[in-house]
Amino acid sequence: MSDVLFKISYTLADIDKAAADFWQALAGYRIFAFSGDLGAGKTTFIHHLCGLINVADTVSSPTFALINEYHYTAGGGDNIIYHLDWYRLKDDAEAISAGMEDCITEAERGAAKCFIEWPEKAKNLLRGPYLWISIESKSATEREMTVTRVG
Template sequence: MELEFSLAELPSAAATFWKEMAGSTTFALHGQMGAGKTTFVKALCAAKGVKDTTGSPTFSIINEYAYNEDGMQKSIFHLDLYRLKNEQEAMDAGVEDCLYQGAICFVEWPGVVEDIMPLDTVTLTLEVLPNEKRLLRAQK
């Protein structure tokens, strides 16, 4: 799947993403600093009906957001592993617990945990285009 979108088109891109990625729960986000990874995750959370304030987990490492689906409360985990040096630090922070509890999980800077990511992880690459748009590529 490929999606090209502007900031104004984010809500529509998020809705399309969820339709295309139905059934997938773990996503590894790749892209240069400033590509819009966190902004895209915020839009995805909004599309799911998250009421919490969403933000970058750069310092907290893991943010958890709640949303309701089919009358049940569910979780979205947003992880930013940029500051972690190795897999052990990730394990100590509780990353593995997030990855394997069946909740939706977005992992920015997933390099340090590649060996423990679920086999069905979807790789997302976000690229800045010259026209101030973004290109999202998803690979299952």
């Protein structure tokens, strides 16, 4: 079963407002799977979202490292975000040896959040519940995001 929890269209001019609305609606979730074509805007949205919640680290695409770790303060404590890029992974086995399952497990037990780009590359690692965030280009400047809850 999946329910649409959130839907929004935005440009770079109002992406910070979109990120604020997104976080207000969805901050309670732990696993965020960002799906969309090359250049759809997954990294860009995550960058603005992390700026909004005052992530202390540089937020960039984990294209080579595959896992970026960020920290932010909320609820009086230190919180961890794992920014994962599965684009270069062949399959579930490769994802597991790259440490992706450990990040998911930490998120499942509430010790971190995971923001995942290219989740379809190792979808079996997502056991649910998680959010499926689809980003589509409507034009050169406009994106439409649809968020469903899975599991």
